[in-house]
Amino acid sequence: MSCGRFGGRFGGTRCTVRQAGYKAYMHAYCLVGHICQWTVRTVCFCWMLSTERRAQQQSMRQLAASLEALQTELHTFLSAHTQRLLALQESFLPANSRPIATQRPVSTATNRDSGHFDLLSSVKSIPPEPPLASASIDVHVSNLKDFLNSQIRSIGMLRDTLPQPDGKSPSKPVTAPEPESAKKFEALGSQFNMIVVISTFTASLIISYLSLVKSIVNDNHAVAFDIGMFLSYFAMNIHFGNIIVAGRGSALTSQLPVDDAPGYDLKYFHHYLELCEQLQFFATIVFLAAVTQLTFFVFHDITLPLILLGVSAFSSLVVFWIAYWKVSITLRNLKFIIRRVRGLRIWSMSYLHRRSASS
Known part of the structure; x- marks a missing residue:
């Protein structure tokens, strides 16, 4: 209906x-x-x-x-x-x-x-x-x-x-212990991964700090801001290079090249690891210089930046000297970085030639 x-x-x-x-x-x-x-x-x-x-x-x-x-x-x-x-x-x-x-x-x-x-x-x-x-x-x-x-x-x-029947624990096959070189390669891979994490975090921190300073500093201090931004970008580029080199080192150490001599491979990767650590420390010093330079233009009075920088420097020295490690920035460190950068091509060509000959 x-x-x-x-x-x-x-x-x-x-x-x-x-x-x-x-x-x-x-x-x-x-x-x-x-x-x-x-x-x-x-x-x-x-x-x-x-x-x-x-x-x-x-x-x-x-x-x-x-x-x-x-x-x-x-x-x-x-x-x-x-x-x-x-x-x-x-x-x-x-x-x-x-x-x-x-x-x-x-x-x-x-x-x-x-x-x-x-x-x-x-x-x-x-x-x-x-x-x-x-x-x-x-x-x-x-x-x-x-x-x-x-x-x-x-x-x-x-x-x-054979498949294990229900209710019984599977038998554990007896395997040979890992060689000493495998443990060393694993430790090197962990160090390379940590360098990638630290460099990524530091680069993000640099970008955040520049955004904060840009929102505070007016146009009257444009030249000073450009100088600080130049130093910050220089430090950030060093960290980006560290990310690329350390990421490649982490990928290579995970492959565990057994066919080559372990001592030669460890020496080759230690070369890049020491270079990344020195460049990372050098980039941190450059960024601290940029922070010191921009701090005087963030505050209107010069007294507060001096107090802040003085307390920060004293606290850093106390932490590094007593609790953590000793800071070393000398001409010897700069020469070490220059020698390592010059030796990159020699080490890379020698290693690639050895790999191709062994394969």
């Missing part, structure tokens, strides 16, 4: 109620549809998971049966080999000098601590023979030991590749 046949207020109310009921019915229908869809997906996922788990359990049972067959085959082979050794020992030794091992039944017990079969005790009890016979026995024992060791290694590799 159409809503137009109802007139007045009651007809409009009935139409609104019918529309609301229809919307509620559609929402409920959609909700039930979504619930059914998610239920079907959940059931399918659980079925696939149970199927995969059953397949894994079946493969584990087959693997256990195969390993049991291999163990039986190995037990049979080693038992027969031990019996032949005992028979050979009885045929070469007199009856009164036979060792106790020949009177015992054949045993194929395993040593639970080492995992090796106890099969060589009867061979070790053989008294000395002529040189030719003893040499043959030694060769046989050595071959048997090599065979058993290779089998144990193969079984260990198989154990490491």
Whole structure:
């Protein structure tokens, strides 16, 4: 029935109620549809998971049966080999000098601590023979030991590749300790990363300080602001160069070049690390000079900048001298930076030539 046949207020109310009921019915229908869809997906996922788990359990049972067959085959082979050794020992030794091992039944017990079969005790009890016979026995024992060791290694590799059953902790394979050069390369990479972080933070601090001074200093001190901005940009460019060099050093040290001589590589990276540290310290001094120069134009009175700079200088000297380190800015440091910059091309070409020759 159409809503137009109802007139007045009651007809409009009935139409609104019918529309609301229809919307509620559609929402409920959609909700039930979504619930059914998610239920079907959940059931399918659980079925696939149970199927995969059953397949894994079946493969584990087959693997256990195969390993049991291999163990039986190995037990049979080693038992027969031990019996032949005992028979050979009885045929070469007199009856009164036979060792106790020949009177015992054949045993194929395993040593639970080492995992090796106890099969060589009867061979070790053989008294000395002529040189030719003893040499043959030694060769046989050595071959048997090599065979058993290779089998144990193969079984260990198989154990490491197998999936672990539920509820048991995975076995931890025995790995060789890291060489000393790997630890040194890791320490160098951490130092290069720290240089990148410090240089990035300092460059952001320089930009923030210049923005603050620009908003305070008026146009009457434009020349002074230009000088301070020049020094600040010079320090910031040094930090940007440090970021590039230290980032490259961090990437190279993470590769751990094993084919080259470790001492040569460490010396090569220490060259760049020392250069970055010196340039970073030099950029800090240049920025402090810019801060000192701009401080006199931020305040209107000259007394407050002098007090601020004096207290800052005294506090810095106390911190560096007593608590942290000793500051060293001399002509020797500047010569060190110049020599390092001049030696960049020599070190780089020598290192690249060595890498290409080794590859």
